[in-house]
Amino acid sequence: MKTNSHEVALAVDVDGVLLDLMISYCELFNERYDTNYTKNDVISWEFFLDWNISEEKAFQIFYELYENSKDIPVIDKAVKVYLEDIYKNKIFKPDIVSARKNEYKKPLVDALKLNGIIQGIHYEKLILVDNKPYNKKINFSYDIYIDDNPYLALSIKDYPEKVLLLYNQPWNRSIEDSAIKNVIRVYSWKDVYHYILNFI
Ligand SMILES: [Mg+2]
Incomplete structure (x- = not known):
C-alpha cells in the first residue's frame, strides 16, 4: 500500500x-449470423469458440465496432x-x-x-x-x-x-x-x- x-x-x-461493448457485439453478431445472443450468453473470454465461428471472424466484428465506437453504449x-x-x-x-x-x-x-x-x-x-x-x-x-x-x-x-x-x-x-x-x-x-x- x-x-x-x-x-x-x-x-x-x-x-x-x-x-x-458486448451489447453492441451481440446485436451485430445476431444480424450477421441470424442468432439470438445477448450479453448474458457471453460466459467466457473465448465465447466465439462456443458460437461456432473462427477467432478471425469474431475479431472482424470487434474491429467494426471499434471503428464505430461512438455507437457503443x-x-x-x-x-x-x-x-x-x-x-x-x-x-x-x-x-x-x-x-x-x-x-x-x-x-x-x-x-x-x-x-x-x-x-x-x-x-x-x-x-x-x-x-x-x-x-x-x-x-x-x-x-x-x-x-x-x-x-x-x-x-x-x-x-x-x-x-x-x-x-x-x-x-x-x-x-x-x-x-x-x-x-x-x-x-x-x-x-x-x-x-x-x-x-x-
Ligand atoms: Mg475489458
Whole structure:
C-alpha cells in the first residue's frame, strides 16, 4: 500500500468497464449470423469458440465496432462524474488502458469524449496494448486495475502489491474472487468509486 505522498497509478479498462461493448457485439453478431445472443450468453473470454465461428471472424466484428465506437453504449452515465472526482484527488493517476490497435485510437478518443470522458480531466494518458497474451496488462506498473478480464484476475495472484477491481460481467463470473486476496469484484462505478476513495 502506498502512502499519501505517492501517486497511485490506476489502469482503467475500456470494453466491459467504460463502454458496454458486448451489447453492441451481440446485436451485430445476431444480424450477421441470424442468432439470438445477448450479453448474458457471453460466459467466457473465448465465447466465439462456443458460437461456432473462427477467432478471425469474431475479431472482424470487434474491429467494426471499434471503428464505430461512438455507437457503443456507455456502461454508466455517471462514470464521468466518478472519474473526474478520482482524478481531482491528486493521489490518483488514472490512465485508460485498452487492448485495441492504434488504428482505432481516434474513434476511441471520440467515443470517450462523446461520453464526457476527457484527457486531462478524467484521465492522464490513453495507453493501447496488445490483446495477447490475455494478461498483458499485468506487466505494466499499475497499482490498481479496473478491468473485466478473467485472465488478469488469475494473474494478479502473483502480484500481491497490485489490486484488481474486477468489473462484474457474465464472462468473469467463474472467477472465484473471494479466493483471491487482491481481487475485489465490483458491480458498478459507484462500487469502484467507493473502493478507491477508501484506499487512501
Ligand atoms: Mg475489458
